[in-house]
Amino acid sequence: MDGAVLSREFFDGPVEEVAPALLGHVISHRTPEGEVAARLTEVEAYAGPLDPASHAYRGPTPRNEVMFGPPGHVYVYFTYGMHFCMNLVCGPDGTSMAVLLRAGEIISGEDVARARRPRSTVRDLARGPARLCQALGVAREQNGLDVCAPGGAMTVLRGEPADPALIRNGPRTGVNGAKEIPWRFWIEGDPTVSPYRPHVPRQRRKITTEG
DNA sequence: ATCATGATGTTCT
């Protein structure tokens, strides 16, 4: 790792091309606790207004506004009442494409990541989108950060790009709409890639058939 | 290894 930050132009393109191109590069986040870096092994592309699975499908809202801004910024959202997930915004300002970072291998700051996820094995530290955010210390406060600024708290560093022969793609994990769009990308054989789970509708908690 | 389930609260309708 030579410390070079990926340029904003890298993110300023079609999301289905940027997403696989990110595999092998490195997301790094510095906090007072220390710096943690993860080599990306699994991502998903979301295509804005054309994509029923995208948070931007129904247009801008307070939550998704950074998706509509310039590329190279982080979109963080809160889900299931307890987890954060992070995306990198792609495409020109005014469009709303983004790449969900789903999994990675911790390559530096492992002690800090382990302190944040004390019950996790090393392999599972960033194996899943919410785990990745936890290991990196990413939450609401990081929403909107620019990852293309050298010296910034959060950056995407140039790593060894994944061998194209090892990149696989398939349907996105846990999404309801547009199940046929095969925009999950991962590095075949890497142990830190998360297990695929199809979408399951939540059953209603309370059933009041009696009384 | 797989499967089922509960936890939790924000966001949009």
Place this chain on the structure above:
DNA sequence: GAACATCATGATG
């Protein structure tokens, strides 16, 4: 009110 780009845990093979 319903859905939600999930995870940890415990049961089972």
